[in-house]
Amino acid sequence: MIDARGEWWRETLDRDWVRLTLVFWAVVSIWFFAQDWNQVRWLSLGDTDDNMRLMQVRALLHGQPWYDLRQYRMNPPAGFDIHWSRLVDLPIAALILTLRLFTSNSWAERIACGIAPLLPLSVAMLGLSATVRRLVSPYAWPLALVFLMGTSATMLMFLPERIDHHGWQLAMLSLTVAGLCDPRDSRGGAVVGLASAASLTIGLEMLPFSAGAGAIIALRWIWDRQEARRLSAYALTLGGGSAVGYAGFASYADRVARCDALTPVWLSVMIAAGVLLFVLARVGPASRIVRLALAVIAGALIVAGFVHFFPQCLGRPEQVSPELERNWLSNIREAKPIYQHPLRIAFPITVFPVIGVIGAAVAAWRARGAGADRAVGWAAVALFTAFAVAMLFWQARAGPGAQLLAVPGAVALAWLLVPRLLGSGSMLIRVFGTVAAVVVISGAFVGLTMGMLKVDPPSAYTKRVNYASGNCVRTTILAALNRYPAQTVFSFIDLGPRLITITHHDAVAGPYHRNGPAILDVQHAFGGSPLQAHAIMARHGATLLLVCPNMSESTIYRARNRGGFYDQLAHGRTFDWLTPLPLPRGSPLRLFRID
Incomplete structure (x- = not known):
């Protein structure tokens, strides 16, 4: 038999399921937010789409028209159109505007990006x-x-x-x-x-x-x-x-x-x-x-x-x-x-x-x-x-x-x-x-099972590539580029969205199909001859070259295009039209001025 206390719990679970579900959600949300505080603190938007979403919200809050979803800081000056809608932008923008009343815009963005998901x-x-x-x-x-x-x-x-x-x-x-x-x-x-x-x-x-x-x-x-x-x-x-x-x-x-x-x-x-x-x-x-x-x-x-x-x-x-x-x-x-x-x-x-x-x-x-x-x-x-x-x-x-x-x-x-x-x-x-x-x-x-049997563990090479891919997009690493005046940076496709989110620089390409011609230009530049690379960078008005050795995208250029521009650059060859620029000690990035 179910005693009075058990019956009370049954009635409560049935009657107050919406309220109790939201209480459970609130507890979980607080836990996740606290656990991931370092990611929130450093605006660690790990995916390229998350970075581009924030750039889309920023553009809206800075006055870009509602129906204009062109990202002008990617492939400037024309930019390229994003195939998303602004429906998901609304809660993020609302959170930022509300949090601005109590803190700086920078912190409002970080906290909003922590709460919105x-x-x-x-x-x-x-x-x-x-x-x-x-x-x-x-x-x-x-x-x-x-x-x-x-x-x-x-x-x-x-x-x-x-x-x-x-x-x-x-x-x-x-x-x-x-x-x-x-x-x-x-x-x-x-x-x-x-x-x-x-x-x-x-x-x-x-x-x-x-x-x-x-x-x-x-x-x-x-x-x-x-x-x-x-x-x-x-x-x-x-x-x-x-x-x-x-x-x-x-x-x-x-x-x-x-x-x-x-x-x-x-x-x-x-x-x-x-x-x-x-x-x-x-x-x-x-x-x-x-x-x-x-x-x-x-x-x-x-x-x-x-x-x-x-x-x-x-x-x-x-x-x-x-x-x-x-x-x-x-x-x-x-x-x-x-x-x-x-x-x-x-x-x-x-x-x-x-x-x-x-x-x-x-x-x-x-x-x-x-x-x-x-x-x-x-x-x-x-x-x-x-x-x-x-x-x-x-x-x-x-x-x-x-x-x-x-x-x-x-x-x-x-x-x-x-x-x-x-x-x-x-x-x-x-x-x-x-x-x-x-x-x-x-x-x-x-x-x-996976832990005990160590099924299909990642290789040392995969670990090294994943480490480089994650390390090069860290906020503190990329923010060092802001010591240089704002300009167009030629870099890897997967670095583009993060680059324009953390720095004041523009990028040439990001991993979006409507940005297809620029994606091919980046591939042709890194995979082709040094002369071809220089011409493509000049056509895009890029004055800085940024690379991240061992990043997953870089390994593709080296494997597919032996002897190509990036393969030569990775092996230490110098070019008279590239001048190395200093970055903080320990930075995984390599930065060059394009002459």
């Missing part, structure tokens, strides 16, 4: 809690939060200083899965539609997940005619939300038919999909076969229209040249399938999503005799999680989303097994069996 974490926690409450038990949501904390790839996107858009897109994904299993049809459809529209407004990385969610809602309607209200709400909010997102956030550069952002291309697709799905929901024939046929026809119309009106988007959405795709885009690690990554990376990312699929499938099977809402909800979650796992075999960047979607299935598995183990007559099973089950289901065994 934690904001979408609250949304992700609420979305997962809602899903688990609906499908597992009103009292199971704390377990979902604990399992979420163990998702290595997912939680990396919410850590302080990780200010790029991935955290917000994961938050929208958590709302999407919550909407898919919402027993209230109209609300569930609207949540999925709005979350998908917001995610597309932010960027196209989650487009496959949004398409998968839409397909699941259509399948629910095909199977059950009573799902028409869910489909109608989804159709209206998807089309309408995408239109609002385009009107409010699409940059000047995205007013043309480009394929890499919410431009007229994808806006047309979303509106057409919304209209067709709404018509299907309103018509709603009684026959399941007829509904399936109509859905197939609607999908065929959308595909045919896309092929006819936007044939340029049938290939890669980045629309880069074959040379750039071959030499750069195809070599981006996160864009490669998970099986092309080392085991020490692939195994931790993949295991928990597989556990989530198993748990969701078991829960869906067990729910077939329960209420229809729970059975269909679990079927939707199982399909969505399986789709996320399949995405890993296309691109490893699906890992954070796959791990997040695995949480409900893992919680269902633990909720099923742990009580049985605890109820065993054997003390060994009650103690060690329960611990083993939790360690396995949560995926915690992965870290233990």
Whole structure:
């Protein structure tokens, strides 16, 4: 029997789940902020996209027009267009403006970059809690939060200083899965539609997940005619939300038919999909076969229209040249399938999503005799999680989303097994069996296994390259360049965003496909002859050359272009048009004046 105290806890977990989830989020946020204080203090934006996001916010606060997302400090004087939107800029800018009232602009930026990634974490926690409450038990949501904390790839996107858009897109994904299993049809459809529209407004990385969610809602309607209200709400909010997102956030550069952002291309697709799905929901024939046929026809119309009106988007959405795709885009690690990554990376990312699929499938099977809402909800979650796992075999960047979607299935598995183990007559099973089950289901065994077996450890060479790559972008290291007057610096592609964030200098290139011609210029300069390098630097108006020996990008130039300009420079050859400039003792950088 449950005593009064136990009943009180059950009532509290059920009644106050939103408040308690936010309390948990606040405690975790304070802990993360304190743990990562050194990163906050030194503005350690470790990823190139985080640095560029801050530069985008700075430009907005310095008066750059709302719809002008051109980064003028990269490839000056023309600059280049960023394919993001300003939606994610808003909370960062709001934090900076608020913190300016109490401290300097420099500290306001640092603290804002520490807090901003934690904001979408609250949304992700609420979305997962809602899903688990609906499908597992009103009292199971704390377990979902604990399992979420163990998702290595997912939680990396919410850590302080990780200010790029991935955290917000994961938050929208958590709302999407919550909407898919919402027993209230109209609300569930609207949540999925709005979350998908917001995610597309932010960027196209989650487009496959949004398409998968839409397909699941259509399948629910095909199977059950009573799902028409869910489909109608989804159709209206998807089309309408995408239109609002385009009107409010699409940059000047995205007013043309480009394929890499919410431009007229994808806006047309979303509106057409919304209209067709709404018509299907309103018509709603009684026959399941007829509904399936109509859905197939609607999908065929959308595909045919896309092929006819936007044939340029049938290939890669980045629309880069074959040379750039071959030499750069195809070599981006996160864009490669998970099986092309080392085991020490692939195994931790993949295991928990597989556990989530198993748990969701078991829960869906067990729910077939329960209420229809729970059975269909679990079927939707199982399909969505399986789709996320399949995405890993296309691109490893699906890992954070796959791990997040695995949480409900893992919680269902633990909720099923742990009580049985605890109820065993054997003390060994009650103690060690329960611990083993939790360690396995949560995926915690992965870290233990990798540590004990030392699976696929990084080589000494890899460690040296990673050390150089991290050391050269340190704030204190790059800030020393500010002793020289502001000018254009020719440097590695991956150094560009960090360089313009920490120093007053401009850079030539950054790792962004719309900056493609400048990326190729940097590659040609470092890989070609010294004469060619000098000509390219002069054409870009660069007066300083900055390199970081042993940085990962530098090793590519040396390996691919033996005898090229950078290979000669790395081997100590001097050039009469390069003059070494002094930097603080111990600096890993090498700086030259270009004459």
